[in-house]
Every structure is written in C-alpha cells, then in structure tokens.
Amino acid sequence: MDKLDKIFQMQKALDGYIAENRSLDFTVDEWVQKKCLAMISEISELLCEVNFKWWKNKKEIDVKAVKEEMVDILHFLVGMCINVGMTADEMFEIYYNKNKENFDRQNGLSQKKGYELKNN
Secondary structure (H helix, E strand, O other): OOHHHHHHHHHHHHHHHHHHHOOOOOOHHHHHHHHHHHHHHHHHHHHHOOOOOOOOOOOOOOHHHHHHHHHHHHHHHHHHHHHOOOOHHHHHHHHHHHHHHHHHHHOOOOOOOOOOOOOO
C-alpha cells in the first residue's frame, strides 16, 4: 500500500469512527459543505502562523505548527474525496492530468488561453 492509499484508509477509519460515535448522518453535499467550512477554518489557522498581518510585528515562524495546520487541511480534503467516492488512485490520476494541463497552459499548449508566460 502506498502512502496516499494509507492516508485515505486512515481518514476513512477516522471519519467513520467520528460519525458513528457522534451519531452523524449527513448527505454527501452536507459533508462536503461542512468539510469545506472546516478547511476554511484550518486555512485561516495556517494563515495566522505565517505573518500575513502586515500591520503587526513579525514573529518567528513555527514550522512545526505550519506543517500541522497543513495536515489538518489534508484531513478534511481527503475526507471530502472519500465522501464523493474518490479513491487515492483517482485523486492521483486527476492530479497527474491537471498538472500536465497546468504546464501546458503556462507554455501556451492548452486550448485555454490567457495563462501563457510572456517569454514563450
């Protein structure tokens, strides 16, 4: 089992445990909405770790805290993937294809225009 498969397996177990022990029964769209909101909250926590407030004195970045917030975001993202029936393999395939498309856009090779680098 690769690491992404393991992450999906662990998240499915955690989400199932929480749903069962807290008697949660939401529809797919409700789960996605709730996890989007949770991700926004975690993204806000991440933002607070990296001196985005230009009106405050900068503080030393706690890299461990930054990484933990990023993993919190991943928890909810993977949970949403599972809620909509996406597997780790499917996520990889979609990511792989989208990454290629994003490079193609930057290099003017995509059907979508407006992304090309000026020096190409």
